[in-house]
Amino acid sequence: MIRRVLSRPGMIVAALIVFVAVALMLAPNLFATYDPLTGEAGDRLLPPSPEHWFGTDHLGRDLYSRVVHGAFLSLATAGLAVLVGVVIGALVGLLSGFIGGAVDFVTMRVVDVVIAVPSVLLSLIVVAGLGFGPVSVAIGVGLGAAGSFARVTRSQVVRVRNAEYVEAARTLGVRWPAILTRHVFPNSARPVIALAALEIGTAVLAVSALSFLGFGAPPPAPEWGALVSAGRDYLATAWWLSVLPGAVILIVVLAVNRLARAIGGEK
Amino acid sequence: MASNSSARGTRIARFLIPRVFQFAFVIWATYTVAFLLLNLLPGDPLIAALSVKGGDATPTDPEALRELRARYGLDGTLGERYLGNGIAALTGDLGVSIATGQGVGDMIARALPNTVVIAVLALLIGVVTSVLLTFAAYVAKWDWARTTLLQIPPLGVAVPAFFSGLVLVSIFAYGLGWLPSSGVRNPLSVVLPSITLAMPVGAIFFQVFSAAVLEARASGYVFTATAKGLPPRTVFLRHVLRNALMPSITILGLLIGYLAGGTAVVESVFSRDGIGRLTVDAVLARDANVVLGVVLVVAVVYSIVNLVVDLSYGVIDPRSRARLSAGAVRRARAKAVVER
Numbered sequence: 001m002i003r004r005v006l007s008r009p010g011m012i013v014a015a016l017i018v019f020v021a022v023a024l025m026l027a028p029n030l031f032a033t034y035d036p037l038t039g040e041a042g043d044r045l046l047p048p049s050p051e052h053w054f055g056t057d058h059l060g061r062d063l064y065s066r067v068v069h070g071a072f073l074s075l076a077t078a079g080l081a082v083l084v085g086v087v088i089g090a091l092v093g094l095l096s097g098f099i100g101g102a103v104d105f106v107t108m109r110v111v112d113v114v115i116a117v118p119s120v121l122l123s124l125i126v127v128a129g130l131g132f133g134p135v136s137v138a139i140g141v142g143l144g145a146a147g148s149f150a151r152v153t154r155s156q157v158v159r160v161r162n163a164e165y166v167e168a169a170r171t172l173g174v175r176w177p178a179i180l181t182r183h184v185f186p187n188s189a190r191p192v193i194a195l196a197a198l199e200i201g202t203a204v205l206a207v208s209a210l211s212f213l214g215f216g217a218p219p220p221a222p223e224w225g226a227l228v229s230a231g232r233d234y235l236a237t238a239w240w241l242s243v244l245p246g247a248v249i250l251i252v253v254l255a256v257n258r259l260a261r262a263i264g265g266e267k
Numbered sequence: 268m269a270s271n272s273s274a275r276g277t278r279i280a281r282f283l284i285p286r287v288f289q290f291a292f293v294i295w296a297t298y299t300v301a302f303l304l305l306n307l308l309p310g311d312p313l314i315a316a317l318s319v320k321g322g323d324a325t326p327t328d329p330e331a332l333r334e335l336r337a338r339y340g341l342d343g344t345l346g347e348r349y350l351g352n353g354i355a356a357l358t359g360d361l362g363v364s365i366a367t368g369q370g371v372g373d374m375i376a377r378a379l380p381n382t383v384v385i386a387v388l389a390l391l392i393g394v395v396t397s398v399l400l401t402f403a404a405y406v407a408k409w410d411w412a413r414t415t416l417l418q419i420p421p422l423g424v425a426v427p428a429f430f431s432g433l434v435l436v437s438i439f440a441y442g443l444g445w446l447p448s449s450g451v452r453n454p455l456s457v458v459l460p461s462i463t464l465a466m467p468v469g470a471i472f473f474q475v476f477s478a479a480v481l482e483a484r485a486s487g488y489v490f491t492a493t494a495k496g497l498p499p500r501t502v503f504l505r506h507v508l509r510n511a512l513m514p515s516i517t518i519l520g521l522l523i524g525y526l527a528g529g530t531a532v533v534e535s536v537f538s539r540d541g542i543g544r545l546t547v548d549a550v551l552a553r554d555a556n557v558v559l560g561v562v563l564v565v566a567v568v569y570s571i572v573n574l575v576v577d578l579s580y581g582v583i584d585p586r587s588r589a590r591l592s593a594g595a596v597r598r599a600r601a602k603a604v605v606e607r
Contacts, residue, residue: 113296116569120528121546121562125301128550128558129308131315143304205427209532212429213547228429232536235448239437246430253425 011262017255024071034062036069036222045238054244058234063227067245070222074211074249077134077141077223078203084142085203086196089149094188096150097157098180104154111150119144123210132215134223141206145199152195156188163187197260201253208249224249286577290570297566298356298559302349305555312555313341316365319553339365339556352559361560366552371560374545379564382534382541386526388461390519393469396420401477405484405507406499417477423470428529432463432536449538460537464529468522475518479511486510513584520576527565 024031033053038061046056054063096107114122123140130136160166166183174182210216211225219226224245231241305312313336336342340352340362355362361371397420404416439459440448447456483489484507492502530543538544542561549557 109292110296110300113293113300116293116524117297117300117562118524118528118565120531121565122304124531124546124550125304125558125562126308128553128555129305129312131553201425205425208427209429212427212532213535214551225429228427228433232433235433235437236441239441242433243430243437246427246433249427250425250430253427254422257425 010258014255014258017251018259021071021075021252021255024068025075026072028069028072031068034065036061036066037220045234045241047238048240048244055238055240057230057241063241063244066222066227067224067248070224070227070245073134073217073221074204074207074224075252077138077211077216078200078207080135080138081141081203081207082145082196082199084139085145085149085199086192088142089146089151090153090192092146093150093153093155094157094180094185097154098161098176098184100158100161108151108154111147111154114143115147115151119206120209123206127210127215132218134217137207137210137216140210141203144206145203148199149192149195153188153192156191157184160184160187194260194263197263198257201257201260204249204253204256282581283578286574290574293570293573294563294566295353298353298563299349301559301562302352305559306345306348312553313339313365315553316555319551320366339363341365341555356560356563361563362556364549364554364557366549366554366557371557374557375542375560375564378541378545381539382530382543385457385460385464385533385539385541386530388457389464389468389526389529390522392461392465393472394515394519396465396469397473397476400473401480402503404477405480405503417481420473420477421470423466423473426466428463428467428532429536431466432459432533435459435463436537456537456539460533460539463536464526464533467529468525471522471525472515472518476511476515479514480507483507483510513580516576516579516583520573523569523572524565527569 028036040056043052043056044058046052048055052062052064054067057063057066092107092111096104096111119141122144123137126140126143127136130139161184166179169179169183207216208223208225208228211223212229214226214229216223216226227245228242228249231238231243231245234241313332317335333342340355341348343351352362359372361375363369364371364374367374400416400420404413407413407416436448436459439446446458447453448459450456489502489506492506493499497505527542530541531547532543533539534541534543535547542564546558546561548554549561
């Protein structure tokens with residue numbers, strides 16, 4: 001196992017990046033060098049330097065510290081989004097596949113449509129209906145992903161439903177909620193978990209995009225997408241304000257995707 | 268002779284009717300899902316939009332609110348609104364924007380051309396680049412070169428459009444001064460948005476296309492063609508490309524959806540007027556009427572493209588004429604490649 005991991009340097013780098021990202025999220029004060037919300041009026045728009053690694057923004061705030069503190073909002077929102085997607089999708093898929101028949105048919109046609117609607121558009125509809133903020137963004141992104149989860153869960157449930165151990169449990173007189181939770185769900189969970197891992201990277205991207213567009217947490221809060229958006233006005237003179245937070249998002253997403261594919265069983 | 272042609276008519280009808288039915292179903296279901304999400308989520312659409320527009324000056328007088336509701340088509344029960352909006356949309360009337368007071372149909376018609384231009388260019392750039400890179404991987408002599416060529420482009424899906432767009436702007440607009448950074452007036456202003464949009468779209472297309480090419484490469488007919496002594500370029504053009512055509516066209520149909528979503532970010536990055544920016548502005552203004560209108564238009568465009576794709580199967584591949592469900596199966600298969 002260890003040798004297999006060591007033989008793939010890309011994996012080690014990816015794992016390190018994800019580890020650091022989680023550490024930033026859980027203990028930002030260990031990494032941040034300045035306060036993320038108060039700036040020095042004299043230090044406006046400084047370029048990157050040993051003093052300010054990512055430079056400073058138009059209010060003299062240290063950009064690196066803002067990125068560090070933004071990890072929690074951005075990554076937690078993405079995590080919540082995946083959770084929303086998994087819970088809703090798995091529930092729909094589980095019931096649809098288990099009940100079968102007309103219920104299954106109608107449910108899956110609705111799921112087809114939800115999948116066909118571009119997920120960004122679906123998130124925008126939800127945000128338009130719910131209002132702005134990280135929680136609405138998470139629900140919007142999560143609903144956009146729920147369709148795929150429903151489809152994968154259902155296909156697994158249909159496969160497991162007719163397995164011998166389920167039949168045996170039924171013959172023994174086990175009630176169906178117990179069959180569902182104790183036999184069907186554990187045996188159909190693996191592909192759902194693999195998909196959830198892949199969905200994290202997508203969710204980080206989608207959450208950052210929505211926060212870039214201005215639907216996330218309100219201004220002083222340092223959300224990654226919002227940082228990129230705030231730097232846009234100074235692109236001609238201080239490119240690093242947009243480009244560095246954007247590069248952080250890209251690196252985290254690439255690392256998360258690399259790990260997720262490993263979880264999914266790809267070499 | 269007559270019986271022969273009527274048999275053919277029946278066959279075509281049996282091919283067409285389910286697809287036309289599916290076409291209508293997707294549009295209706297998208298309208299329903301969007302309508303329910305906009306109206307069932309907590310919060311009154313009119314109050315939400317007015318509070319964004321007016322700040323503290325939001326009218327609270329019930330009489331004034333009732334009048335506004337009637338003007339924006341937000342009066343009546345949920346069922347009445349659902350039917351009323353739906354029937355109006357069928358006649359081409361998408362209602363009035365709560366934020367601007369203009370007709371939603373007019374706003375979309377004005378924005379659509381700008382978006383179509385960059386969407387078509389992005390597709391072209393993405394497809395041409397994918398074909399060139401895949402051909403390079405196809406003829407590559409060394410394994411490492413082939414692996415690199417095949418593994419790098421899919422990473423484009425992970426590049427946030429707001430990041431790649433801003434990097435392109437700071438290099439080509441502010442750094443070198445070759446291209447405009449924003450707007451729609453200058454004809455050159457389409458270049459950077461198209462390239463930005465082409466990255467994720469091209470990455471998705473590349474995955475499906477290169478997978479299909481590699482599958483064809485391993486097949487018996489390519490082995491035969493090569494054994495006959497045909498040069499690689501001829502084998503690629505005449506045998507591989509033709510067999511990779513079906514999955515490629517399928518994914519092009521699906522990409523219309525990705526394009527519609529992608530323009531929201533790209534048009535905001537480049538401050539271009541278009542469908543994406545219209546949607547973002549409508550969400551910022553909590554303008555449910557415009558959001559619903561855009562979703563309907565996107566659903567119609569998406570369905571038309573996929574109907575054409577379904578019909579093209581029969582033209583491209585004679586084998587699929589017999590199978591009614593071919594379109595749906597192929598779409599599911601193409602999507603599975605992307606999701607992995």
